[in-house]
Amino acid sequence: MKDLWTDSTITLAWIRSRSRIWTTLVANRVSSIQTNTDSKDWRHVNGVENLADFITRGCAALELKNSQMWWHGPEWLKLDQSQLPVLNVRVDMKDVPERNRNTLVLVAERPHEEV
Secondary structure (H helix, E strand, O other): OOOEEEOOHHHHHHHOOOHHHEOHHHHHHHHHHHHHOOHHHEEEOOHHHOHHHOHHHOOOHHHHHOOHHHHHOOHHHHOOHHHOOOOOOOOOHHHOOOEOOOOOOOOOOOOOOOO
16 A cells, blocks of 8 residues: 545545546546545645645745754654554535536427417
């Protein structure tokens, strides 16, 4: 098992559900991810511990140079696989904006009556 990480709960919701319920762009990307990975391998990392976000949060170069987390990762990442924290992230699917909303339109026509 390999661990794949995201700090996006929305992304986890996409990956852990059927791709066809999403808009075309998201469905295509999710389908590709689901083909190439196992959804059970995806884990959540909170934004504070996401190293990729250090720079975007305005981290100064000196602060980055001296950051233990930047150079070694979060402490829990050094734990054995069985000891990694399990974060049960739940997303209310109706709140996900990329949800494919199918609309059904019915048109009923009446025959023209002759006068």
